[in-house]
Amino acid sequence: MSSLLEDRYRLILRMLPPDYRQAWEEDMVASFMQAAYAAAPDDVEGVEISRPSVAETASIAVLAQRVRLGGAGAAPRPFVWGEAVRRVALIGLLAHAIGALVGVLYAIWTFEQLDGVIPLTDGEPLFADPWVALWSLTGLLWLPPYLSAVHGHHRAARTLAVIAFLPVMINSVVGMTNGLDGFSPVGVYWLLFGALPVLAMAAFGADAPRVRARPWLIALPVGVVAAVAATAALAVLAAQPRVDQNDLLPLLVLTDQAGLWCAGLAGAAVVHLSIEHRRPRRIPVWPLALALLIPPVLILRVITLVSYLRFTATTDITLPVVIGALQCAALVVTGAMVARVAARRLRRLPATTEPAQGQTAPTVI
Numbered sequence: 001m002s003s004l005l006e007d008r009y010r011l012i013l014r015m016l017p018p019d020y021r022q023a024w025e026e027d028m029v030a031s032f033m034q035a036a037y038a039a040a041p042d043d044v045e046g047v048e049i050s051r052p053s054v055a056e057t058a059s060i061a062v063l064a065q066r067v068r069l070g071g072a073g074a075a076p077r078p079f080v081w082g083e084a085v086r087r088v089a090l091i092g093l094l095a096h097a098i099g100a101l102v103g104v105l106y107a108i109w110t111f112e113q114l115d116g117v118i119p120l121t122d123g124e125p126l127f128a129d130p131w132v133a134l135w136s137l138t139g140l141l142w143l144p145p146y147l148s149a150v151h152g153h154h155r156a157a158r159t160l161a162v163i164a165f166l167p168v169m170i171n172s173v174v175g176m177t178n179g180l181d182g183f184s185p186v187g188v189y190w191l192l193f194g195a196l197p198v199l200a201m202a203a204f205g206a207d208a209p210r211v212r213a214r215p216w217l218i219a220l221p222v223g224v225v226a227a228v229a230a231t232a233a234l235a236v237l238a239a240q241p242r243v244d245q246n247d248l249l250p251l252l253v254l255t256d257q258a259g260l261w262c263a264g265l266a267g268a269a270v271v272h273l274s275i276e277h278r279r280p281r282r283i284p285v286w287p288l289a290l291a292l293l294i295p296p297v298l299i300l301r302v303i304t305l306v307s308y309l310r311f312t313a314t315t316d317i318t319l320p321v322v323i324g325a326l327q328c329a330a331l332v333v334t335g336a337m338v339a340r341v342a343a344r345r346l347r348r349l350p351a352t353t354e355p356a357q358g359q360t361a362p363t364v365i
Contacts, residue, residue: 003048006033012057015064017078032056071207076349080285084342085203087289090216092197093146093161098223099257100139105228107136138167145201150216154204161198168194186307193300230255249308253320253327258304261297262327265290269334276341284345287338294335301327 002010009032013025036047069085070078145160172191233255253259269290276287305324308317 003033005036005048005050005052008052009033012052012060015060017064017067020067065202066205066207069203069205071205072209073207076283077346080283080288080346080349082203082208083283083285084288084292085200086208086211087285088292089197089200089203090146090149090211091289091293092200093142093149094216094219094223095261096139096142096164096194096197097146097220098227100142101220101224102227102231103136103139105224106231135167141167146216146220149201149204150211150213152210152213154206154208158201158204161201165195165198186303189300189303193296196296227260230260249315249317250319250323253305253308253323256304258297258301259327262301262331265294265297266327266330266334269294269338273334273337273341282345282348284342287342287345291335291339291342294331294338298328298331298335301331 006029009029010025013021013028016024032052036050037044040047067074068078069082071082072079074082141160141164145157145164148154148157148160169191172187172194175187233251254263272286272290301324305321305328308320308324
């Protein structure tokens with residue numbers, strides 16, 4: 001008959017994948033119980049009704065994350081999951097870095113009112129307060145974690161990503177606190193959406209393989225140019241005479257951050273599906289990464305589109321709603337297709353590797 005402590009260990013070990021747990025659960029429970037009895041040999045009854053320590057629980061959670069999101073040497077299916085989450089982290093860091101660089105260019109544009117450049121404001125510059133302008137430069141903190149991750153410095157990238165997220169969190173909390181609507185669903189979700197790549201950086205463990213740096217380095221300037229072009233298009237239209245919200249709102253739905261995410265992801269899914277149709281690949285890293293990204297972007301598009309409903313009293317929002325609905329439909333269709341490809345490929349991959357003869361249970365501390 002098992003003790004209460006043993007049952008609690010088995011409950012915590014359920015964080016591990018079933019196949020992995022089937023191979024190692026008995027050995028791990030035996031090791032835990034042996035260590036517990038050795039720590040209090042004179043209080044056997046007390047040990048049997050005790051609970052696993054916080055350190056043991058945390059170590060099992062870390063092991064579960066490492067096993068489910070495997071790196072080099074992991075079983076094929078956990079390795080694909082790990083690579084997909086690492087792609088999500090890189091895409092998120094890339095988007096933050098692009099946004100930071102575009103924000104700096106926008107700040108310079110409005111703060112300096114450069115000669116020969118179409119002015120974005122007719123009155124005071126957007127960043128009339130130098131301290132506000134300096135605070136906007138904190139967005140550049142996203143560049144070091146992105147470049148560190150691309151060049152294989154994973155531990156530094158994880159730490160730098162957390163540091164870069166702190167100004168985002170401060171801005172969001174201060175903005176929602178001072179806003180008229182308080183902690184609105186849109187503001188809260190924007191904060192969670194911004195934290196997504198930081199959380200995904202957990203997949204960059206010590207065994208995470210290096211990524212090919214060149215494509216990611218090229219993607220940064222290309223993304224900046226595309227984002228600047230979208231922002232400039234909206235700015236040029238806004239500077240034209242006799243332009244009202246009925247003209248601007250449809251373009252805003254296309255060029256806001258949610259719209260750019262929709263266009264980028266749907267386009268990437270179409271490109272990958274066309275490549276997959278001509279040359280199927282056994283390892284579905286990119287289909288899975290896109291399938292993981294599309295649901296949060298879809299939610300982002302929906303809640304930001306709902307926020308535009310506040311213009312209903314002064315603006316006809318029929319066209320913006322239609323544009324937003326088409327963006328959502330494109331995400332749903334392409335997301336379903338890449339998810340189907342990823343699921344079909346994943347089912348063909350083994351979920352675990354057979355333990356070698358004489359191999360001991362993994363160590364958790």
